[in-house]
Amino acid sequence: MNKPYSNTKATLAIARASFRSILRSPSAVVFTLAFPLIFIIVFANIGGGGMSIDVGVAKGSDTSASNPVYMALKKNKIMHLINDQTADEMSKNLAKGNIDAILDLKPFAPPAAMTVHVQYSQASGDKGSVLKSALNNIFYRIQSEELKRIQSYTTVQVPKLIDLKEETISGRPYKYIDFILPGQLGFSLLSSGVFGTAFVFLSLRLTLVIKRFFATPVKRYSIVLGEAIARLAFSLLGSLFIILIGHYMFGFTLIHGVTTVLNMLVLSAIGLIIFMGFGFTVSGIAKNESSVPPLSNIITLPQFLLSGTFFSITAFPNWLQYISKVLPLTHLNDAMRKVAFEGAGLGDVTHQLLILFAWFIGIYAVAVKTFKWE
Amino acid sequence: MHFYPMTKQPIITVNNLVKNYGDFAAVKGISFEVYEGEIFGLLGPNGAGKTTTLEIIETLRDKTSGSIIVDGFDIETDADSIKKRIGVQLQAAGYYPNLNLSELIVLFSGLYGIDKTPMEMLEKVALTDKAKAKYKDLSGGQKQRFSIATTLINNPRIIFLDEPTTGLDPQARRNLWDLIREIRDQGTTVVITTHYMDEAEVLCDRVAFVDGGHIIGIDTPDHFIDELVASGFERKKQVKLANLEDVFINLTGKEWREG
Numbered sequence: 001m002n003k004p005y006s007n008t009k010a011t012l013a014i015a016r017a018s019f020r021s022i023l024r025s026p027s028a029v030v031f032t033l034a035f036p037l038i039f040i041i042v043f044a045n046i047g048g049g050g051m052s053i054d055v056g057v058a059k060g061s062d063t064s065a066s067n068p069v070y071m072a073l074k075k076n077k078i079m080h081l082i083n084d085q086t087a088d089e090m091s092k093n094l095a096k097g098n099i100d101a102i103l104d105l106k107p108f109a110p111p112a113a114m115t116v117h118v119q120y121s122q123a124s125g126d127k128g129s130v131l132k133s134a135l136n137n138i139f140y141r142i143q144s145e146e147l148k149r150i151q152s153y154t155t156v157q158v159p160k161l162i163d164l165k166e167e168t169i170s171g172r173p174y175k176y177i178d179f180i181l182p183g184q185l186g187f188s189l190l191s192s193g194v195f196g197t198a199f200v201f202l203s204l205r206l207t208l209v210i211k212r213f214f215a216t217p218v219k220r221y222s223i224v225l226g227e228a229i230a231r232l233a234f235s236l237l238g239s240l241f242i243i244l245i246g247h248y249m250f251g252f253t254l255i256h257g258v259t260t261v262l263n264m265l266v267l268s269a270i271g272l273i274i275f276m277g278f279g280f281t282v283s284g285i286a287k288n289e290s291s292v293p294p295l296s297n298i299i300t301l302p303q304f305l306l307s308g309t310f311f312s313i314t315a316f317p318n319w320l321q322y323i324s325k326v327l328p329l330t331h332l333n334d335a336m337r338k339v340a341f342e343g344a345g346l347g348d349v350t351h352q353l354l355i356l357f358a359w360f361i362g363i364y365a366v367a368v369k370t371f372k373w374e
Numbered sequence: 375m376h377f378y379p380m381t382k383q384p385i386i387t388v389n390n391l392v393k394n395y396g397d398f399a400a401v402k403g404i405s406f407e408v409y410e411g412e413i414f415g416l417l418g419p420n421g422a423g424k425t426t427t428l429e430i431i432e433t434l435r436d437k438t439s440g441s442i443i444v445d446g447f448d449i450e451t452d453a454d455s456i457k458k459r460i461g462v463q464l465q466a467a468g469y470y471p472n473l474n475l476s477e478l479i480v481l482f483s484g485l486y487g488i489d490k491t492p493m494e495m496l497e498k499v500a501l502t503d504k505a506k507a508k509y510k511d512l513s514g515g516q517k518q519r520f521s522i523a524t525t526l527i528n529n530p531r532i533i534f535l536d537e538p539t540t541g542l543d544p545q546a547r548r549n550l551w552d553l554i555r556e557i558r559d560q561g562t563t564v565v566i567t568t569h570y571m572d573e574a575e576v577l578c579d580r581v582a583f584v585d586g587g588h589i590i591g592i593d594t595p596d597h598f599i600d601e602l603v604a605s606g607f608e609r610k611k612q613v614k615l616a617n618l619e620d621v622f623i624n625l626t627g628k629e630w631r632e633g
Contacts, residue, residue, distance in 0.1 A: 005454075005458070005487045006487050009484055009487055010484055010485050010487060012484065013480070013481050013483070013484020013485055014481070014484070014485070016480075016481075016484075017470050017473055017477065017478075017480075017481040017484075018470075020472065020473060020477060021470060021471055021472040021473060024472040025471070025472055203471065204470075207467070207468030207469075207471075208464055208466065208467040208468055209467070209468050209469060209470055209471075211434060211464060211467060212462070212464055212467045212468075212469075212524075213485060214433075214434055215432055215433070215434060215457065215460070215462035215464070216457060216482065216485040216486050216528075217454055217457045217458050217485070217486065217487065218485045
């Protein structure tokens with residue numbers, strides 16, 4: 001009875017209660033674990049192959065082993081040759097962009113020139129030019145071989161204008177999972193931080209749970225800290241789970257193993273703390289529970305789309321990239337990828353950390369102003 | 375009938391309490407004392423200032439002026455000491471979501487910094503069989519008893535109950551009266567608000583009537599009734615030896631039903 005009152009004990013009691021409550025709340029589990037995992041599974045499976053160009057081979061084309069153009073295209077992994085469509089189907093599909101080009105190859109019989117008739121489609125974007133340069137490459141090689149053969153009969157040397165030297169350095173293969181997983185991790189932290197925090201504090205306020213707490217000797221900071229500890233513990237476990245699934249099932253690259261995982265967890269914690277600041281703000285502004293989702297979406301959706309969650313922000317036009325480069329999730333994703341794939345330490349991502357720190361100061365300044373206890 | 379000690383020791387002293395919300399004066403200079411070991415009723419119509427007065431004494435709301443001493447501590451300077459000595463049941467308060475009763479008791483034990491086992495507390499309000507149930511799945515009477523259990527965790531000197539019997543059926547109401555008397559008999563002072571005058575009459579040792587932010591009378595229920603009768607008041611209808619609630623209890627049994 002005469003024991004001094006312990007704020008730590010009270011804080012931990014709240015943290016434990018909150019953690020239990022989060023584990024039992026379906027929306028928290030779905031947002032933090034299920035959604036990111038589903039996205040990872042979907043994108044790991046569709047994104048893996050890279051580019052593919054569908055080339056229709058016209059009926060009556062010469063597809064024999066003696067046709068060097070056909071053989072070269074067949075060996076090219078990007079080219080997907082289609083032989084089983086009628087001319088009518090092919091031209092319709094070409095117009096729709098379902099196939100990227102139609103190729104009509106006449107037999108190869110030097111010294112007569114071989115006729116190659118290619119139809120491209122405006123419907124299929126850049127893929128036509130990829131085929132065009134692949135074809136040019138093939139033609140150049142055939143021409144060079146022919147030239148070499150002619151040279152062997154004569155002493156007149158044709159000067160070589162270009163001496164092409166190609167080499168491929170050995171490197172770590174950058175898999176799509178290496179891109180998508182950090183993005184999904186960021187998204188999971190964002191939704192847990194914003195939606196989770198906003199809902200919990202709003203409902204604790206509206207159902208007078210916090211008011212009842214205030215009738216006990218508990219301090220305000222214990223309530224906020226206890227909730228934060230619980231959410232942090234839950235989200236870090238979630239992050240660890242996603243990283244491990246990604247690593248063991250989809251070959252996600254962790255350069256320095258455990259150190260990389262720890263660095264990623266530190267980044268996750270930093271990200272979550274910032275996103276919780278948005279959550280506190282939303283809980284203060286929202287009048288009732290139905291106004292939480294729209295307010296939270298205003299914060300999460302733009303970041304979800306513009307922060308390089310699914311594709312690199314370099315794919316955006318310049319003016320959009322400026323917006324992307326302001327958002328906190330962009331820098332969290334950036335730092336995550338650097339740490340996970342390039343093996344950077346936290347000291348190597350100070351630029352990203354500084355911007356995140358600026359967000360931390362800014363959002364908590366707003367949260368302190370808007371947060372309501374009653 | 376309970377006889378509280380003849381040496382009436384005040385445990386709560388409210389002196390000239392005023393509470394304004396902007397231009398609106400909710401409490402206009404209230405003074406009263408609550409004696410140690412009694413059940414004290416605050417009665418009055420909605421909006422009279424009962425809940426505001428209670429919440430100021432409970433340290434949940436700031437006063438505009440006046441002074442309040444609770445168990446020797448001033449609410450202005452010693453709110454924390456007071457919080458440790460009182461138990462508060464709020465009108466319509468909820469509990470932490472997704473937790474069962476045991477876990478909620480553990481949470482409150484942590485908030486009060488006191489080691490109490492959930493079973494020990496649930497036993498006091500006969501809810502041990504509901505230890506694994508969620509608060510929202512309890513019946514009205516069970517909810518109120520659970521709320522009272524949470525007010526008892528810190529062995530409080532005083533508990534405050536704001537309309538604990540509103541919405542309960544006659545059996546659950548009587549069950550709660552028994553519980554409240556039991557708590558009083560163990561030495562805890564009880565301050566209660568209610569809209570049921572029959573309840574105040576049988577339960578409260580003393581009552582105060584509050585109206586329009588003022589206290590308009592404070593005495594034992596018996597004395598108030600005697601005074602009114604002495605003034606020549608007569609009920610329009612002849613009072614019978616029983617009323618309809620007696621009939622209800624007689625027909626449906628005193629046994630309280632769960633659920």
